[in-house]
Amino acid sequence: MTKHIKNLNTQPSRRQIMIGAAGLTFAIAIGASNETKAAALAGARTGRALSPWVSIAEDGTITLMSPATEMGQGSMTSLPLIIAEELDADWQKVRVVPAPPNAAIYGNPGFGYAMMYTAGSNAVTSYFRPLRTFGAQVRRVLLDNAARKWGVPVTELTTEPSVVVHAKSGRRLTYGEIAGFAEIPAAPPQIKSEELKQPGQFRLIGKDVMRVELPSKVNGSATYGIDVQVPGMLYGAVLRAPVEGSVPHKIDDGKAKALAGVTGIVRLPHGVGVVAETPWAAFAARQELSRSVTWTRTGTAWGFDSDQGIEQFAAQAKNLQGRASEWSRQGDARDAFGKVASIMEAEYRCDYAYHAQMEPLNAVAAVAPGGDAVEIWAGTQSQTTAAETPAKFLGIPLDKVKLHDLLMGGGFGRRGNRDVDFIMDAVMLSKDVGRPVKVIWTREDDVHNGRFRPISAHYLRAGLDASSKITAWHHRIAVDRVGPYYDPGLYERNGGRDVVAMLGGEPRGYDVPHQLVEQVYRDTGVRTNPLRGISFLANKFAVEAFIDEIAGKRGVDPLAFRLELLKSTPRAVKTVERVAQMAEWGRKRDGRALGLAYIDYTGSQVAGVAEVSVDRATGKIKLHNFWCTIDCGLAVQPDNVVAQTESSIVYGIGVALTERISIKDGVVEQSNFYDYYPPRMSDVPPMHIEVIQTDNHPTGAGQMATPLVAPAIANAVAALTGARLRHTPFVQDRVKKALG
16 A cells, blocks of 8 residues: 655644654554554654653553564564553553664663664563663652652552552542653662562563554555655666676666656666656666666676585585684583594585565655755664664764654565665665655565575584483584675674574584584675574574484484483473474374474574475475474563464475575576465465463564474474485475485
8 A cells, every 4th residue: 555645744643653763743644543442553652751761641641662663573562561561551541653763762782772673583582671670660750759749658659550549548640640740850760670570460461462553454554665655756776786796887878768757877886776757667777777787797706606605615514624713612522522432423504595575675765955864764674774874875964864664564684784775775866866766676676686594504513422422512514604794893893703694503402511613604795694593594404403313323212312402401391392292292194204393592492393294206395284382481472472483484484495595607596486485375384383481581482483494394304204304495306316
């Protein structure tokens, strides 16, 4: 649905939404009503600001700021709900407003408060304690003001949802009434941890509520970046270099300029831009340019072939004399391998994979005629970079960037890159033509110019003592670099450690005394990026498949083997035991088999069981059922954890079975969903999810199940056929080859 913006300075009405920096008055009509029985997405603060996070109107409406962006994962509900819990707010009176791009106030604690960034499934775990404190602080301010009003000790007061109560006298004041006369302290009151609620006192946390943005998604009124139109807007398209690092050599734009509706051709650092009166004219002109623009061969990836590259990666991973950097170490694995009774080894490989978010990348930018300000409409995983990068390009202060942070139709890491390429397309073109420009990437744009999960090759060794217990573990990972390309600054701050490529390489949770994980650094020049599940996706495939192989070679049941290794980790044991019970692990299946995988994903305990059959003639794997348990500590919204886990599994199915990007001479071979295959509905099996609730600090849920899928499927195929699948995705030709 296209949303027409008639006046850039209009004030928001009750049926409007304003999303952006503090003080902006830009409004987008969405047709949503405030007459709702639950918390809802709102346009702007109403009432009096009692803190940067909470405003209360005299009619009792409570506005809560949401610092995380919303891409379908539910953070826009979960985070305000945490504030509301300690505030003791009536959830029906809550309105949620996206926080402005001010990292000093709203920055993600998981990233050192340095930026507003929604990624890594860390929003709830990072913000949980601070948001509880912020809510409790405002509640204390309300209590103090009520105590002064009534002339009673504050210790005699309690709260009910949105009401302060003095039980001795029977008097009551609503939060809205108090907001009308409240004195706001210069500094927030100090809240001790013991003053926060105990889990048994929660009214909202741990309960299921409707997500605030869902009604607008259901009725079609939700506004995404692709919907926005502003007065005087033109449309842009960009012909990008086929290989990263190349630039236009010669541009013959005569035919493109002559096309009806084309208003300009713009040379850009990374390609050639087209500006036109309609998107179709822009696309047509870009297609014409593709036949007449030549490129320099300055990019590193020219000549790179991913099929040949993965072979080289595998050889380098296996070469123990080759150069590698130590990623993690526990005990002394090198010494331990000299003392073991036997050594097992294995190799695994993973291809490039594409994000495949459903909403194509897009943005609208309006650069002021003098170039001294810009207004941006986009869905982004980082409000900070979406504002800072255009400001740096234009050479303007950050407060001259107005960002309207909109809903996203999927992110998975693609909308969080430091250079915000899809936003900068619109900014650069708008600056050149002096009018607002909307850029929409086609699916072909997004695939050809994707930023992929990197290829990797894994060589693993396990040293076993005389009793066949694993005492030493060595995992060498040859992987295309991610950090230096995706976020060079963060890579440097991490001491040159490629976190996004290497997390999950160790057998965390398992009782293995001596461990060594090494990175064999590779740089192909191919664009890379975090993808849902980040490096756990590839690294845990190798770890969990190898664990299963060791169990098989020892003649031990894979479930019993894991439980023995996990005996010192009670939460892990419960997670694995429960998923096995759900799947009826010991029951024999006719023509089918089960495979198990377990992961400690940054504290979240997840386990999965896949039930598969294999058509030996075609090599097609059929996934019949998938069972999953997740212990993510205190689940703020259990039903949403289930939904995110189901989504994670679907994503994992694609990367495990069909999704593959290949590179020839540095250029992506795939184009659209006819040759890049996300799961279809018929590929998705019944999913059986159980959330194991505990009182532990919340940990992530949004992507934790994704890395379970590939190893669970591979382990099931091995149990069924005796053939070990070592290369994701398990496309049919690879399966047939493995089967012999």
